[in-house]
Amino acid sequence: MSEQQVKLQGHVIDRQILSRVLDAVELAGGSWEIAELSIGRTRRDESTVLLNIGAPDQATLTAVLSEISLLGAVALQAKPAVLHEAPADGVLPDRFYATTNLPTQVLVGEKWLAVEGTEMDLAIVVEPQAMSAHAVPMADVRKGQRIVVGGQGVRVHYPDRNRQEQDFRFMASAVSAEKPKRVLMRKIVAAARNVKAAGRKLLLVGGPAIIHTGAGPVVEALIRNGWIDVLFAGNALAAHDIESALFGTSLGVPLDDGCTGPQGHAHHLWAINRIRGAGSIAAAVADGSLAGGIMHACITCDVPFVLAGSIRDDGPLPDVITDVLAAQRAMRGLIPGVGMAIMIGTTLHSIATGNLLPAAVATVCVDVNPAVVTKLQDRGSRQSLGIVMDAASFLEQLADGLGTKLEC
Numbered sequence: 001m002s003e004q005q006v007k008l009q010g011h012v013i014d015r016q017i018l019s020r021v022l023d024a025v026e027l028a029g030g031s032w033e034i035a036e037l038s039i040g041r042t043r044r045d046e047s048t049v050l051l052n053i054g055a056p057d058q059a060t061l062t063a064v065l066s067e068i069s070l071l072g073a074v075a076l077q078a079k080p081a082v083l084h085e086a087p088a089d090g091v092l093p094d095r096f097y098a099t100t101n102l103p104t105q106v107l108v109g110e111k112w113l114a115v116e117g118t119e120m121d122l123a124i125v126v127e128p129q130a131m132s133a134h135a136v137p138m139a140d141v142r143k144g145q146r147i148v149v150g151g152q153g154v155r156v157h158y159p160d161r162n163r164q165e166q167d168f169r170f171m172a173s174a175v176s177a178e179k180p181k182r183v184l185m186r187k188i189v190a191a192a193r194n195v196k197a198a199g200r201k202l203l204l205v206g207g208p209a210i211i212h213t214g215a216g217p218v219v220e221a222l223i224r225n226g227w228i229d230v231l232f233a234g235n236a237l238a239a240h241d242i243e244s245a246l247f248g249t250s251l252g253v254p255l256d257d258g259c260t261g262p263q264g265h266a267h268h269l270w271a272i273n274r275i276r277g278a279g280s281i282a283a284a285v286a287d288g289s290l291a292g293g294i295m296h297a298c299i300t301c302d303v304p305f306v307l308a309g310s311i312r313d314d315g316p317l318p319d320v321i322t323d324v325l326a327a328q329r330a331m332r333g334l335i336p337g338v339g340m341a342i343m344i345g346t347t348l349h350s351i352a353t354g355n356l357l358p359a360a361v362a363t364v365c366v367d368v369n370p371a372v373v374t375k376l377q378d379r380g381s382r383q384s385l386g387i388v389m390d391a392a393s394f395l396e397q398l399a400d401g402l403g404t405k406l407e408c
Contacts, residue, residue, distance in 0.1 A: 002054070002055050002056075002060070002061040003052060003053065003054045003061070004052075004053050004075050005035065005050060005052055005053070005075070005077070006050070006051050006053055006065070006068065006075050007048070007049070007050055007051075007075075007076055008021060008047075008048070008071075008073050009046055009047070009048045009049075009072075010046050010047070010072065010158050011046060011047065011158070012047050012072075013039060013040075013047050014043070015158065017072060017158065018047075020071055021068045021073055024067045024068050024071065025051075025053060025064055025068060028060070029055060029056070029060045029063070030053055030054060030055040030060060030061065031053070032051050032052065032054070033051065033052040033054075034049065034051060034052075035050040035052050036049070036050035051073070053065065062151075062152065065151055065152065066097075066152070069151035069154050069155060069156065070100055070156060071156070072102075072155065072156050072157060072158055074155045078107055078152075078153060079152050080108060080109060080110075080152075080153045081106045081108060081124075081148045081152060081154060082148065082150050082153070083128075083146040083147065083148060083149070084096075084146070085143075085144050085145065085146060085147070086141045086142065086143055086144060086147050087143065088143050089141070089142050089143050090138065090139050090140075091143075092123050092141055093149050094149075095149050095150055096123045096147050097124055097147075097148040097149060097150060097151060097154055098122070099115070099119065099120065099121065099122045100120060100156055100359075101118065101119050101120045101355075101357060101358050101359045102118070102156040102358075102359045103115075103118065104118050104124070104135075104154065104155070104156050105154070105155050105157075106126060106153055106154050107153035107154075107155075108126055108131065112155070113126070113132060113133040114133070115133045115134060115135055116135070117134050117135045118135050119135060119335075119355060119356050119357065119358065120356075121355060122135040122136055122137055122138075123135070123136055123137075123138065123141060123147050124136075124147065124148040125141070125145045126146045126147075128146065133148075139325050140329075158359075181387070181393075181397070184385075184387060185394075185397045185398065186401070188342075188364055188401075189398065189402060191340060191362050192227065192340060192402060193402070195340040195362065196226075198339060200337055200338065200339030200340070201229035201230055201337045201338045201340075202227060202229050202338075202340050202341075203228075203231075203232065203334075203338045203340070203341040203342070203353070204228045204231050204232070204341075204342050204343075204344070205231075205232045205342070205343040205344070205346060205349050205350055206219065206231065206232075206233045206237050206294075206344050206346060207234070207344060207345035207346030207349065207391075208237050208239075208240050208250075209344070209345030209346075209368075209391045210237060210294075210345060210392075210395070211240040211241050211243075211244055212250050212253075213391045213392035214255050216241055216255075216293060218392070218395040218396055218398075219294050219297075220292070220293060220294050220296075220297045221399060221404050222395075222399055222402070222404055223297040223298060223303055224301055225402070225404045227402055227404065229338075230303065230304055230305070230334050231298055231303060231304075231306075232305070232334075232353055233305065233306075233307055233308075233349065234307060234308055234310055234320070234349060235307060235309060235310065235313040235314070235315065235316040235317055235320045236310075237294070237346075238281070238294075238307050238317055238319070238320070239315065239316075240268060240271075241293045241294045241295050242272075242275060242281070242284075242290060242317075243267050243268045243271040244293060245291065245292045245293035245295075246267075246290070247270070247271065249267045251265070251268060252265045252266070252268070272314060272315035272317055274289060274290075275290070275317050275318060275319075276315065278290075280318050280319055281318075281319050285300065304334055306321065306327060306330045306331045307319050307320045308320070308328075308330075308349065308352070309322035309327065310348075328352075328356075331353065331356055332356055335356050335357065338357070338361055339361060339362065340362040340364075341357060341361055341364070342366070343363070343365045343366065344367070344391050344394065344395070345366070345368075345391045347367070347372045350365050364385050364387065365384050365385070365386050366387045366389055366391065366394045369388075370386075370388050373387060373388060374386055
């Protein structure tokens with residue numbers, strides 16, 4: 001038998017981390033024994049667990065330790081991280097360590113280095129000369145870079161429990177259309193106010209349902225009142241927002257009476273064409289051809305945005321980034337400083353953004369389909385609060401709670 005003692009520390013009981021570690025050990029072919037257990041006496045106190053981990057051979061033990069390191073288990077006799085060179089640009093060594101969205105450290109020599117830029121599903125590059133480590137997407141790795149392989153010498157840290165997190169995560173354990181929305185909205189409004197008061201940014205990830213449900217003016221007002229600092233969307237939200245500003249319709253349906261007019265199906269194409277003729281959304285704002293809407297507010301209020309393309313896009317608008325890797329990099333460049341993300345009516349953009357966000361970022365996912373709001377949590381964004389609700393109702397209640405008036 002090969003053996004190693006590991007330590008878990010934090011809120012490992014109430015967050016069910018200990019049970020997940022024990023399950024992971026058995027699933028990976030190992031065995032466990034609790035050598036010491038100290039449980040915190042209050043909800044604020046941390047617990048400490050020492051586990052004796054056994055395995056039939058060293059290879060299995062290494063695999064077990066690699067699995068449970070993702071959950072914060074640290075070997076008491078930790079060995080330095082194993083580093084292999086990337087064999088080619090865009091290619092990582094076999095069995096490279098894939099990051100989580102939690103704060104991570106790697107042991108290089110005798111020093112634990114904090115990994116910069118941690119998000120889900122990246123690799124870790126170590127610069128031994130500079131004694132630094134940072135996360136890197138697979139497509140951006142360069143030949144010869146030193147990459148962490150396996151879980152040896154890696155540890156992750158679950159964020160400390162605090163009262164604000166407890167308030168924000170109220171009833172977040174399961175998604176249901178029957179949850180008390182008024183209570184949830186108070187928590188979200190309070191979280192948004194706290195984020196802004198701390199000098200951090202609020203990110204909106206929006207789908208075209210915002211426009212279809214008539215909530216475009218609400219988002220515009222939130223932007224003009226300084227509540228939204230960054231916008232991530234696709235061609236659809238921007239195109240239908242501009243369509244509504246130019247023609248008063250969304251996919252040809254008038255937003256005032258809901259009756260489709262002649263050639264209404266072409267309105268979104270005419271809107272895209274108008275912007276393409278101007279050269280960009282900013283150029284259309286400058287020449288006066290675009291005088292309102294969400295995108296107009298972003299331009300006039302200096303709110304940065306990333307429009308990431310899709311294979312189903314019409315046009316697309318000239319501002320849409322059609323290279324998915326370039327879109328990822330653009331989104332990644334706007335993540336620093338974000339303290340809260342609100343995702344509304346867009347499955348793929350929500351998942352894509354969730355992959356980029358650190359676990360400390362408060363995240364709200366809103367959709368009328370329960371499967372959408374649970375999918376984000378299933379993909380690893382454990383901090384996400386899912387709300388089954390239509391876009392317009394959510395945004396109107398959010399704006400009301402933040403004191404935003406539509407006429408401003």
